């Protein structure tokens with residue numbers, strides 16, 4: 001092997017190392033989009049009323065990697081500009097608000113009004129179809145009772 005050939009081989013090996021390290025860099029980059037969504041984009045779940053198809057409740061999760069924030073608009077109340085939440089709760093929410101819906105999972109997601117979900121009907125209803133009372137309670141079209149406004 002001539003000296004020049006060795007030089008070329010060494011160069012190739014270096015190039016290979018550079019390529020490898022930039023690939024590793026890509027792989028180890030933090031996953032900025034929770035649950036594999038677009039990087040940096042918020043996760044949005046909109047629940048629609050099973051009677052009129054209006055949006056009953058809206059969940060928005062911004063951020064990732066321990067700095068997640070939740071913005072929630074429930075049937076009668078929400079959390080305004082948002083609150084920080086844990087990655088563990090983000091997982092519970094993602095798990096709960098994807099079909100098929102499971103009353104136990106929706107309960108575990110920790111929304112005071114279950115995001116408008118009637119556990120008995122296993123359906124979402126909007127504010128009109130929850131027939132809210134002035135005391136913050138509501139009845140679904142089949143008469144099941146739920147607290148919609150705890151404040």
Ligand SMILES: [Zn+2]
Pocket residue numbers: 049050051052053054125126127128129
């Ligand atoms: Zn409705």
Ligand SMILES: [Zn+2]
Pocket residue numbers: 118119120121122140141142143144
């Ligand atoms: Zn019901």
